[in-house]
Amino acid sequence: xxxxxxxxxxxxxxxxxxxxxxxxxxxxxxxxxxxxxxxxxxxxxxxxxxxxxxxxxxxxxxxxxxxxxxxxxxxxxxxxxxxxxxxxxxxxxxxxxxxxxxxxxxxxxxxxxxxxxxxxxxxxxxxxxxxxxxxxxxxxxxxxxxxxxxxxxxxxxxxxxxxxxxxxxxxxxxxxxxxxxxxxxxxxxxxxxxxxxxxxxxxxxxxxxxxxxxxxxxxxxxxxxxxxxxxxxxxxxxxxxxxxxxxxx
Amino acid sequence: xxxxxxxxxxxxxxxxxxxxxxxxxxxxxxxxxxxxxxxxxxxxxxxxxxxxxxxxxxxxxxxxxxxxxxxxxxxxxxxxxxxxxxxxxxxxxxxxxxxxxxxxxxxxxxxxxxxxxxxxxxxxxxxxxxxxxxxxxxxxxxxxxxxxxxxxxxxxxxxxxxxxxxxxxxxxxxxxxxxxxxxxxxxxxxxxxxxxxxxxxxxxxxxxxxxxxxxxxxxxxxxxxxxxxxxxxxxxxxxxxxxxxxxxxxxxxxxxxxxxxxxxxxxxxxxxxxxxxxxxxxxxxxxxxxxxxxxxxxxxxxxxxxxxxxxxxxxxxxxxxxxxxxx
Numbered sequence: 001x002x003x004x005x006x007x008x009x010x011x012x013x014x015x016x017x018x019x020x021x022x023x024x025x026x027x028x029x030x031x032x033x034x035x036x037x038x039x040x041x042x043x044x045x046x047x048x049x050x051x052x053x054x055x056x057x058x059x060x061x062x063x064x065x066x067x068x069x070x071x072x073x074x075x076x077x078x079x080x081x082x083x084x085x086x087x088x089x090x091x092x093x094x095x096x097x098x099x100x101x102x103x104x105x106x107x108x109x110x111x112x113x114x115x116x117x118x119x120x121x122x123x124x125x126x127x128x129x130x131x132x133x134x135x136x137x138x139x140x141x142x143x144x145x146x147x148x149x150x151x152x153x154x155x156x157x158x159x160x161x162x163x164x165x166x167x168x169x170x171x172x173x174x175x176x177x178x179x180x181x182x183x184x185x186x187x188x189x190x191x192x193x194x195x196x197x198x199x200x201x202x203x204x205x206x207x208x209x210x211x212x213x214x215x216x217x218x219x220x221x222x223x224x225x226x227x228x229x230x231x232x233x234x235x236x237x238x239x240x241x242x243x244x245x246x247x248x249x
Numbered sequence: 250x251x252x253x254x255x256x257x258x259x260x261x262x263x264x265x266x267x268x269x270x271x272x273x274x275x276x277x278x279x280x281x282x283x284x285x286x287x288x289x290x291x292x293x294x295x296x297x298x299x300x301x302x303x304x305x306x307x308x309x310x311x312x313x314x315x316x317x318x319x320x321x322x323x324x325x326x327x328x329x330x331x332x333x334x335x336x337x338x339x340x341x342x343x344x345x346x347x348x349x350x351x352x353x354x355x356x357x358x359x360x361x362x363x364x365x366x367x368x369x370x371x372x373x374x375x376x377x378x379x380x381x382x383x384x385x386x387x388x389x390x391x392x393x394x395x396x397x398x399x400x401x402x403x404x405x406x407x408x409x410x411x412x413x414x415x416x417x418x419x420x421x422x423x424x425x426x427x428x429x430x431x432x433x434x435x436x437x438x439x440x441x442x443x444x445x446x447x448x449x450x451x452x453x454x455x456x457x458x459x460x461x462x463x464x465x466x467x468x469x470x471x472x473x474x475x476x477x478x479x480x481x482x483x484x485x486x487x488x489x490x491x492x493x494x495x496x497x498x499x500x501x502x503x504x505x506x507x508x509x510x511x512x513x514x515x516x517x518x519x520x521x522x523x524x525x526x527x528x529x530x531x532x533x534x535x536x537x538x539x540x541x542x543x544x545x546x547x548x549x550x551x552x553x554x555x556x557x558x559x560x561x562x563x564x565x566x567x568x569x570x571x572x573x574x575x576x
Contacts, residue, residue, distance in 0.1 A: 052462070078464035090462065092455040094572075095448075100459075103452050107463030112449035112470065119445040165463060 004029050004063070005169045005199055006051065006082070011060035013046055020046040021057065022223035028169060028199045033191065035202045035210045038220035039243075044203045045087070047220065048173050051201070052084045053077045065168060078107065081168035083198075085158040085175055091146050097157055098142040101129035104164030132163035136190065152183040159190065169198050176206040188212055211235075219243065253569035257522035261435075264529060265428055272421040280420040281492070286532040287427045288488045293512040293524030294431070294438055295481030300510070301519025302442060303474040304454030308506050309365065309381030312388050313479040315501035316361055317354035317486020319392065322404040322496035324350050329406060347412040347426075350487050358483025359476050366475040370468055382503055389501035403497025410491055417491070427488055431525070434481055439521055441477070450474045482509070511549075515556055517563025520572065526564050 004027035013021040020043040028034050038044055049055045051062060053074040061070045069077055078084070091100050102119055105128040106112055120126060133139045136156045146154065155175060162170060175191070176184045188209050191200060195215075204210050210217065211231050218228040221243045227234060234240055264283060271279035292314055299305040327334045327343030334341045344350055369380040393401050409417045417423045441447045453460045453467035460467045490496045499505065508531070516527025531549070538545035560567040 054461075074461045075464050075466050078462055084462045086458065086462070090456045090458040092452040092459065094455060095451065099448060100452075103448055103459070103465075104463045106445050106449060107460075107465045110445070112445050112465055113473065114445045115447075116440045116444055118440075118443040119448040120443070122445070125445075161459070161463065 005065060006201065007063040008047075008051065009061050009063075011047065011050055011057045011062070013043075013050060013055065013057050019223050021050065021060075024060070024220070024223070024225055026218050026225060026228065028201045030199055031195055032215040033195045033200045033202055033213045035204055035214035035217045036220055037204065037207075037210060037217060042220045043223040044220055045173065046223075048084075048171055048201075048203055051171055052082065078165065081165070081198075082171065083162035083165040083167035083169070084171040085162050085173060087173040087177055087203075089154045089158055091154060091157060091161070093145075093147045095146060096142065097133065097138055097144050097146060097149070098126075098129060100146060100157060101133050101142075101160055101164050102126065104132070104161040105129045108165045128164055128166075132160045135163060136160040137186075151178050152180070155179055155183070155187065159187070167198050170194070170200040172200055172202050172204075174204055175202070176204055176209050179206075184209055251569070253520070253522070253565065253572065256565060256569045257525075260522055260525055260529065261432065264525065268421060268424045268428075277420045280424050282532055282536055284420070284424040284427050284492055285489075286529045287424070287431045288485050288492055289509070289512060289532065290525040290528035291427070291431045291434055291488065292482045292485035292509050293516070293528055294434055295478050295483075295485060296509050297478075297513050297519065297524050298438060298441065298481065299475050299478035300513055301523070302447060302454065303450050303471050303478070305370075305471060305475060305478075306378050307369075307381040307475070307478075308378045308503065308510065309383075309385035310479070310482050310509050311501050311503060311505035312365065312381075312385045313358040313362060313482040314486035314489065314505055314509065315388055315392065315498075316358045317483035317488075318490035318496040318500040319398065319404075319486075320354040320357055320483070321350045321410065321487045321490040322406060323398055324353060325406045325410055326398065326404050329408075345408070345410045347410045347417070347487075347491065350410055350491075351484055354483045354487035355480045358486070359480040362476045362479025363472070365479075366472045370471050370475065382506070385501060385503055385506055389498055389503070392498040392501050399497070401498060403495060403499075406490075406494045406496075409494055423492070427492070430484070430488065434484075435521065435525070438481075442521070446470070446473070511553060513563075515553060515563055517565035520563065520565040520569075523563050523565045530564065 006028040009025050011021045011024040024047055036044055050057045053072055061068055064080060064082055102125050105125040109124060130139060133142055136159055138156055138160055159175060176187060179187060184206055191213055194200060214231055216228060217231060217234040218225050219234065219240050226243055227237050227240050264287060268280040268283040296310045299307050324344045328345050334343050365384050369377055372380060398404055411417060412426055415422045415426060449460060449465055450470045453470045457467040486500060512524050512527035512531055515530055517523030534549055538548050556563055
């Protein structure tokens with residue numbers, strides 16, 4: 001367990017009487033995609049927000065790269081190499097695709113407190129941003145304003161911005177949300193190759209994508225992880241069928 | 250050249266040439282009007298960094314405008330009255346040198362913007378508007394009760410402060426100086442909007458979550474933007490006081506804050522030349538309509554309403570179209 005990149009122990013978070021996280025312990029190991037699935041309201045978003053630092057847990061710890069980051073801000077965790085994508089695209093809609101990617105590169109590599117030279121003319125920022133856009137197939141849209149992108153392209157840009165951080169781990173909150181079959185397949189291919197670079201903690205509703213991608217799956221129900229295992233183990237688990245997979249049928 | 254840049258060049262050229270023509274025809278009052286427009290535009294260029302780029306609706310920028318004004322008034326009045334400002338640890342008699350006054354105005358406004366920003370930026374939306382407004386009113390009432398510097402009556406400075414190599418009492422020379430400051434600050438604002446800082450501050454306006462997720466602190470970005478914004482408006486305040494050779498609590502009033510914001514909304518929020526167009530139109534309306542009726546604000550109000558309803562990008566947006574993303 002010591003080689004885990006990202007690890008939580010006994011995360012508890014309550015909102016009033018609701019225990020949205022009820023002792024969550026899981027880990028993310030090098031080279032893997034670890035998917036977290038669960039019905040709506042299971043506490044997936046609350047969990048990922050505690051991992052990214054947007055909300056503080058009531059109990060428990062988060063370790064990243066062997067270091068306790070429970071008390072660190074979102075910004076500090078991002079700088080340490082934890083990249084997050086959002087369930088609902090969080091992008092600068094009035095800016096271009098390239099500007100959004102350069103923002104990521106800026107956060108990762110240098111100080112934003114530079115006031116005179118154009119950001120887009122800084123070679124180190126631009127190169128890093130363009131490399132990420134190329135990998136996501138967005139290089140041709142570099143000059144397009146984000147509000148003019150299709151939904152699918154915005155989802156790709158979400159991942160591209162995370163890539164500019166050259167992170168040590170990804171937290172992806174439903175990256176497939178709202179994508180059609182083709183877009184979903186395309187992104188599945190990209191994430192598949194990405195795991196070699198940095199492991200991915202994937203929250204996803206698209207079961208085809210989850211079963212195609214995940215090395216391990218954890219099932220979250222009512223704030224608890226009821227099972228963790230390989231795709232086959234999870235598929236065969238009667239508990240999981242009762243609690244979750246059965247719902248779909 | 251994009252239409253917006255062309256429009257900016259035309260407006261800036263016109264603002265420079267009209268006083269020159271007026272000078273040749275011997276109409277100093279027109280020069281004064283143009284100087285007023287240039288200085289008010291400068292104040293709005295300052296606010297536009299907070300409002301347009303940072304999305305910070307500050308209804309308290311009169312604070313900085315007034316601080317700039319009083320920096321000039323206080324420094325110059327001590328020289329005028331032969332009363333040293335302080336004698337310890339060294340003798341300081343005040344100053345009538347514009348560059349020095351500007352420096353004091355900028356530093357004092359920046360410091361106050363830092364303190365106000367530290368408090369106000371903990372909030373957002375309506376609360377931010379109210380806190381900035383409240384600070385403006387605090388300074389307003391403080392200046393009214395500060396009898397050492399004129400209280401309600403304000404301070405008259407009989408001789409315009411000096412600038413090396415210029416006769417600042419000559420209207421066209423003082424205009425040229427104000428115009429040059431405006432052009433330099435516009436260039437700075439243009440560079441700022443494209444710089445890493447401008448990119449990050451603009452993103453913090455549009456999506457603070459995104460900015461945090463790439464490891465940047467939106468609050469700190471906003472604070473720095475607010476300080477730069479306040480410092481520029483403070484510089485405009487010092488020039489405005491020198492234009493009128495008079496400072497009074499009116500510079501601190503919330504109407505002043507409102508007017509600076511009106512320039513921007515009229516011209517175009519977040520557009521580089523929006524403040525210039527807005528301030529120029531405002532000064533022209535004030536002059537011509539003000540001649541016809543003392544209720545000229547009704548017409549200004551109708552124009553503002555029309556702009557807000559039908560031209561969301563302000564007059565600049567109406568003429569130059571949607572803003573092109575920076576390349």
